[in-house]
Amino acid sequence: MREQTAINLPKTKKRILVADDEASMRELLGMVLESEGYSVVGVPTGRDAVQILCQERGAFDLVIQDLKMPGLDGTELLRWIKSEVPDVPVIVITAFSSWDSAVEAMRLGAYDYIRKPFDTDTIRSVVGRALERRSAILASGEGRNEDARGFEMIGNDPLIQAVFRMIKLIAPTDSTVLIQGASGTGKEIVARTIHQRSHRRDRPFLPVNCSAFTESLLESELFGHVKGAFTGAIEHKQGLFRAAHGGTLFLDEVADMSLTTQVKILRVLEERKISPVGSTELHPIDVRIIAATNKAMEEEVQAKNFREDLFYRLNVIPLYLPALRDRKDDIPLLAGHFLAKYSRQMKKEVCKISDRARQALFDYDWPGNVRELENIIQRHVALCEGDAITSLSISTRPQSAVVAVPQADYTLIPPGGVSLEEKLESYERSYLKEALKLTGGNLTTAAKLLGMTYRSIRYRVKKLRVKETVA
Ligand SMILES: Nc1ncnc2c1ncn2[C@@H]1O[C@H](COP(=O)(O)OP(=O)(O)OP(=O)(O)O)[C@@H](O)[C@H]1O
Ligand SMILES: [Mg+2]
Incomplete structure (x- = not known):
């Protein structure tokens, strides 16, 4: 443990801005983070945060902010930071019950969120990761590269x-x-x-x-x-x-x-x-x-x-690597991350998951692990018409609601017989088309959606003469 602390210690003092209307919260965060060697400045309102970020441009490495503050509220502050000083990562503090606002914060570009009440170890590790990520981005000159976000690994579970x-x-x-x-x-x-x-x-x-x-x-x-x-x-x-x-x-x-x-x-x-x-x-x-x-x-x-x-x-x-069922507490975090990712990618405004759908995420045991969770969220974002995923259908195979499969015959084999090969090909074509549509014609992602290799999807698409780009 000693060794780890030594690794986490910042070489030069990193500066963290804490915006929270509760003085006790500012004090607590200040104490924990200063004992880690960071320099912390606390402000009680969103407006103060904007003011100090403007006055001291480039002086802060991280912002930790509450979502509920009087005046300029947390969401507006987050929006402002992401548009004016986008390189500064933001960690949002939310109430335990307020899962939707956490997801909304992720969608708006927050690096991560912490739910109250939290333990100090969680704070240390989330802050450590956010700062480390920022250093890596600055060092590599990635800037606001969206692809880089896709490679970011998240998870708070000890495993x-x-x-x-x-x-x-x-x-x-x-x-x-x-x-x-x-x-x-x-x-x-x-x-x-x-x-x-x-x-x-x-x-x-x-x-x-x-x-x-x-x-x-x-x-x-x-x-x-x-x-x-x-x-x-x-x-x-x-x-x-x-x-x-x-x-x-x-x-x-x-x-x-x-x-x-x-x-x-x-x-x-x-x-x-x-x-x-x-x-x-x-x-x-x-x-x-x-x-x-x-x-x-x-x-x-x-x-x-x-x-x-x-x-x-x-x-x-x-x-x-642990199975997702062994770290179920990470499901909301991962679901929020994928919701934000696909919502942004598909230019949609899906930012909520209903209680019922959230429960379904918890109850399932995830044989396909994080990839399966990602695929399910991606499909539901694609299908979602409003701003919330209200119900969730989880299946290890692609959903019939998503894929326009031909109507099933009630008597499987009609009196005149059936060409099984044609039926199968027609099914396959529908799945391929839908996967290509969902992924904007990206064969690699479409292959992942259908659980096949890139080589086989390329082969099947050619063989069944499926158009690779679907308008
Ligand atoms: N901790 C994580 N944070 C964010 N995304 C993750 C995390 N773990 C996995 N993913 C995402 O889940 C998907 C599956 O991950 P990846 O392809 O690395 O898994 P894998 O173990 O190689 O799967 P397979 O055995 O099917 O090849 C990817 O889109 C990846 O970005
Ligand atoms: Mg793999």
Whole structure:
């Protein structure tokens, strides 16, 4: 714990503005944050906050504000900050019961929210993350890049907070990381976050899905090949290990690699050199390896599906991602985050989730984890006609309400018989069309919505002659 405090301590004093009409709240926040080494200024109204932010432009690194204040109220203050000093992150304090206002605050661009009553550890960690994020943005010159927000990981549960601490510790090193977690728990976003926080951030991050290729294709994808190495090798290919030079190679679904490829990867990790398929030349490589799997690797090793020596090479730093059902307290935060994200993306004003819908989110056990929650919120934002999601239909398969599937026949097979292939194709076409419509024709996102790989959606779209861009 001591060590962690040392890591969290800011090098130069960061300045935090606290806007809250309750003096006791200003005092409490001031005490907690000053003991962390920050410099804190407290003001009682939104107007005072605007005044000091104008007078001392660039002097504050963070604003913590109440949502309910007399005069210029919290929402207006937040709007003002986001339009006038957008680089300053804002953490909003809301009443425990006021979930909708928290969601609204996220939609307006708040970095995070804290619900009253809160414990001081929550304050410390949310503030730490907000400031760290700001430093990363300033350092990378990302500015107001919307895409960067999409990569932001959130979560207050101790299980995910432990992962965040680990990321922070290991990112600057060059160590190999093995991320294990069920489907949709955030393995790829963790890998990207590690890369973005490493000294390799300006070099490529290249993901490769090891289960999407046959053995020989995967090898040529990774190591490259020389012209004429095999039938079809009409061009020289560099391979991902060399393309990722100076950056990070993300070996996704690593457990699905064949035993032969495993031997080759092991050799690369030991020698830090590769030779393209069909060549004996050796090329030195400089890449960090991050691997991920949704299988229990220890079991795969026991069952001899995965080489023990490679497992130890990859598992230098193990990271286990918790299932969403084991951190249900994060559901409102994540739901609010996705609501804000898709509402902004689809240019809609959906900012609320009804009590009934919220209850449904809690009651469900989320086999598809964060990805499933994200997909469900995305679909409901797309369907929502007002400013609130009032009821929620959760299904592991795409919703029939969303997808215009043909009417089902009551007697499944009419007297004259039916062409099953045609029926299936027509179903498939409807799903593909709807997914492309929802994602504005983005094949990668559409593939995710339908639980398929990019390669298979591309193939199906072509085969069924579905228009890729749907007006
Ligand atoms: N803590 C988080 N905060 C915000 N978004 C998250 C978080 N965890 C996951 N996500 C989002 O959930 C979706 C799924 O995450 P990701 O693709 O990283 O999961 P995965 O474990 O690689 O899934 P799969 O096993 O299906 O490949 C992504 O859109 C990601 O941005
Ligand atoms: Mg993944």
